[in-house]
Amino acid sequence: MKSLEELDKLRDRLQQEMKIRDKDYDVAITVSMGTCGIAAGAREIVKALLEELKQQGLNNVALTQTSCVGLCQHEPLLEVTRGSEKTTYVNVDQEMAKEIVRKHLVEGTIVKDWTAPKK
């Protein structure tokens, strides 16, 4: 360790991983993980989300699961919560999941087309 700056750089990098233990996050992504969700491929959605969060270096996001929310025909389904604002995305596939991270979480724009069931 040659300087305080070097330590700070290292700390910032390491904090990415540790922030999860602070329970101090701005956004939560909750993936529905009932039997219906899992059958529709929700496990893969979680993996895709985690991959993209890593890619984007986001450490203020909690990636959690919940049970069936009662919209079984629209699974895989996920909810993005930022403060009091809740957005539900339906019939999500892996590519969509990654796009939601990029658009909604990074850029801050809700992907409206995916929030309601397709007619």
Add this chain to the structure above:
Amino acid sequence: MEMYRSHVLVCAGAGCISSDCKSVQSALREHIEKTGLENEVKVVETGCMGPCDLGPVIMIFPDGVFYRKLKPEDAVEIVNEHLIKGKVVTRLLHRPVGSEERVADFGQLEFFKRQTRIALRNTGIINPESVEEYIARDGYRALGKVLSQMTPQQVIDTVKESGLRGRGGAGFPTGMKWEFTARANGDTKYVVCNADEGDPGAFMDRSILEGDPHSVLEAMAICGYAIRASRGYIYVRAEYPLAVDRLETAINKAREYGLLGENIFGTGFNFDIETRVGAGAFVCGEETALLASIEGQRGEPRPKPPFPAQEGLWGKPTVINNVETWANIPPIILNGAGWFASIGTEKSKGTKVFALAGKVNNTGLVEVPMGTTLREIIFDIGGGIPGGKKFKAVQTGGPSGGCIPEEYLDTPVDYDSLTKLGTIMGSGGMIIVDEDTCMVDLAKFFLEFVQEESCGKCAPCRIGTKRMLEILQRITSGDGRQGDIELLEELSRGIKSSALCGLGQTAPNPVLSTLRYFRHEYEAHINDKKCPAGACQALLTYYINPETCRGCGLCSKECPAGAITGEKKKPHVIDPAKCIKCGSCKQKCKFGSIITV
């Protein structure tokens, strides 16, 4: 380090290890791998989380769910339900005493909610074997700050202004100790960590060493810079093998990162630390005995002055602080003296870690601001007394301290309030006793301990405590004489004023304080030959309640003295002349018919 969506923190403090957290951990790991979650979920082994009686315990993040009393078989359900489906496994949650509901979020449990964690800031949250996790939580930033931005005097001033006092027992202002040592003559100076925690029932230092060893290393290096020392020693007892292990790992990791060794942070400052393992003599917690032991001498104290600040290790000026004191240093440097001084009471700043033990529901480790009342610590955080029993007293300060009875439960705890009550803060052990504990017996226990641990160098401690113990032994066995109380008091005064070191000077405290608050119990033992708590076997009379006795005969078969007689299916009788008061009949009786008075 990698990013995971969930961290499973498994407590691996010595308490949880003894309730077999290791097999819970391997079951969790195994099932996480079986379900292919190993790249999403990380299992982390941490130091003590605090609620030791609930072990094995784990916490799952990001949700912060706390599971307790786990068995390896629970791992499958935790993985399948919680980690895959996000469903909390309710049956494994903790239900606080007196509450109807189980609580999922650890932050909602009174036990955690009421704590302020400074010394324990990382304990139970980080992997103690990972310097990276320590760095991620601002570890070694305080060292970096003092080396690159502060003068040694500024460091000393900060510690002085913070108001930090020694957490090992006596409460001497830490900053002053550093200043005396810095000003002492000589080029070679030493930094020593006293990790010879020996009070019965105290385990905060062990938990910090096991759970956050780097905080001690960092603080010692900071002190080294402040007093211009380049070498530190940690004196830790051999009974703490896990602490020794984790310290060694931490020292090696810190060296690897250049946080110990030469030219730290490129500033030309050199500092290194070695451990010294003590053989577990209580007296070695006394600083001069400890220093003698590091030097390879017999662990015996010597008179002070000269104090270690003038003549310490190998006759050189030495700062010696206790583990918990060290753990407070990095946050003080990072957050400022004002921040620390804003917590606590007027003369006792910051927080104190207490080890709750004895007759209390939540035995374990808690850290609260100075000035928190005993009632809050024992009842709100500690969950009160188990089995609906009545609180009788709390012993603070171990064998050097004293007891505090119920009427003082609302006393805000700090160094000075405890001294006023005739006890001391000590290292923070709190042994809670209920109505079934005899206070004379309690005093006898501590005297036995001191007598055993007395190094024998000075007569008052070696012989005086022996005489005191003999008096207590005869009082509790029913042979107490008139004048025994006065004799105990006289001996206490003599030993307190003439013993060589803190061990002897404080040894009579448990007797004096139980005499102060529970004199009537001594009197009952001596005058009436009765033990009011019903704890002293020799003073009990056993008899059989004829109304509930079924005449089964189990007791008479059990009695080794043949003292119980009676016809089958008719009430039995104990012959007091033959009864040896062993209590085996009482254990055997299925109807609770054998009563002691």
